[in-house]
Amino acid sequence: MAITSEMERHQPKLVPWGEKLSQVPWWALIILLMGVLIVYSVFTSATYQDAFLFLIAGVRVTITVSLISFGLALILGLIAGLGRVSKNVIYYTLASLYVEIVRGIPLLVLIIYFAFVVTPLAIQTLNSLGTVLLQDPAFGFLRGLARSLTDLNIQDVDMTIRAIAGLAFGYGAFEAEVFRAGIESIERGQMEAARSLGMSYFQAMRYIILPQAIRRVLPPLGNDFIAMLKDSSLISVLAVRELTHLGKLNRARTFRTFETWNTVAFLYLSMTLLLSLGVKMLERRMAVEE
Amino acid sequence: MRNDVIIEIEHVYKSFGRVRALVDVSLNVYRGEVLFIFGPSGGGKSTLLRCINRLEKVDRGRIVVDGVCVTEHPKKVDIDKVRMEVGMVFQLFNLFPHLTALQNITLAQEKVRKRSKEEAEEIAYRLLERVGLPEKADVYPDQLSGGQKQRVAIARALAMNPKIMLFDEPTSALDPEMIREVLDVMLDLAKEGMTMVVVSHEMGFAKAAADRMVFLEGGRVVEVATPEELFTNPKEERTKRFLSQILH
């Protein structure tokens, strides 16, 4: 990749006009033009302005939910990714089960499943745990905790939390594969050199393999974050007040279908374009360093 | 003499699928000795070295390193402790590219030997001096030449104060003009009495430093002899043939 960009830069100045025109990133210009149009509309049209002001709160929720979910997905992914390269059969099997099962289920179904199956189950389990603790005098010192466990109610678990759990669990499986690929891309000699110095497997992972692997997978992780930002629109089924859900509300409120969804789409596009610009810069920097 | 054996290799077998990499290999390495191993590619030289610090597990046989049987069941040996005592230098250096030369040398000292940062760095600077690279402490591996990389790799291994050093073709990946600088470091080490097992084709080094030479072919030890014996009067026909091929 580094080579092609070098070649592009060193191309002679005398390029025929037709070729020059085909090299212009027209798509970027067109998107920019559309953006200018929408921004112009926001400033001049009351309907767009109204939609924009109503929706902007959703942008904040979308970003927050995506950041938290992705952070959790990274942790889950790292744990599962390490399992996927582990020689420990139990660890490997558990990690593979997680990855294979989750990747085979649509994210929307997973989100619904977490919200309406996993969460109630978890609450029930905690409730019965509390009851057991209350009945057994041996756990008298845990009375306070036991009470709060039995008092837990399904309504206490906010839909946003359930949504975050679903998104994180789903994306964790993708990130696990990203981490696995990253780890496997590090030459075997690195692990051997570390082990030959007396480092444990864990130390070698921690100080030698992961620092290199994570650097290498930063661009795919960035792309996955962009994908998650878009997929976070799925949690509108849980009526979490993120951008897409506010879009539905705004349409219901104003009956301005066209303006509402134009603005929603534009807001998503602004976020994702900005982020992919960041990823591209990251990729370029890494290509230079290689 | 028996007391002075630091590595005992007894009837070791190792196969990779159908490939028999080591067949009934028995060898002793004595304390302070430079044992030079050579032979055709695929003869099992790397495998033998890697069995000593258990980067490979033997199929059959016994290897005892400084009193610890490394071929016992994994749960019974603290292999990390053995590896601390056995330095290894690889053909392709295997420096850690995300760390500077200095950090390459200090990391295991701190994490494995549990030395303080200051102590580890002091040792690292001293070793960089010794391998002739005092000015390269803060340089990353990709800015070093092959010979410099290998010298940093040797310093990295030495920093653990190993009792034994294993070299797996340390100069095979180097441009000819860089071989000398690495061999010089190894010669110094040999003079200081380090126990060394060196896989190499540098017969000059063997003549200058080796106590004994081992010819390994097809996973078998064909011949063990001193350099004088081997260069003037090899016993085995196969050794003769191999030597005449590489010496001419």
Ligand SMILES: Nc1ncnc2c1ncn2[C@@H]1O[C@H](COP(=O)(O)OP(=O)(O)O)[C@@H](O)[C@H]1O
């Ligand atoms: N990890 C491995 N997997 C499969 N075959 C291997 C592996 N390591 C070595 N071998 C085979 O074992 C034989 C001995 O290899 P090696 O010890 O590397 O020889 P040398 O270092 O003398 O060139 C060769 O035939 C090689 O292909």
Ligand SMILES: [Mg+2]
């Ligand atoms: Mg080899």
